[in-house]
Amino acid sequence: MKQQSLGEFEELVLLIVASLHDEAYGVIILEKLEEKLKKKVNISAVHVTLKRIEEKGFVKSRFGGITEERGGRRKKFYIITSIGKKMLDVQYELRTTIYKQIPEISFG
Known part of the structure; x- marks a missing residue:
């Protein structure tokens, strides 16, 4: 089995998902990223990254209920998996080391 990897942006998105626990969805993830990075982030980049890390097994998704405020569309919520948490632990250990x-x- 191929060793899973985690890119820098994937790691940031995964960290935000983990920090929001069961309340993580595209727009709030985007807002938190922009707040932390202090720069604009493309929502499409967030969605593509969420799809990619879900395919890798680092997050799971579920749909919320239909709301009028969203024109009948449902939010897609994400939660970190145990594999995703282990990957963050590995990344943290590597970077810290x-x-x-x-x-x-x-440097004066």
């Missing part, structure tokens, strides 16, 4: 190898240098 490398970060700790940076020498104590003063």
Whole structure:
């Protein structure tokens, strides 16, 4: 079986999904990303990434109820899976290990 990978933007989206728990859907994920990154993000990039990380098994989705405010359309909610959480743990450990190898240098 091929080792799953996680790109930088995928990791950010997965982190936001995990932080929102069962309340994560496209627009709120977009808003949180823009807030944290302090720049505009394309909603299509968020949706494509959500589809990709769902195909990898890192998130699961479900549809919410139909609402008038959305013109009868349903929100698609995402929740992190145990595989997704393990992948975030691996990424965190990798990044932390490398970060700790940076020498104590003063940049004044």
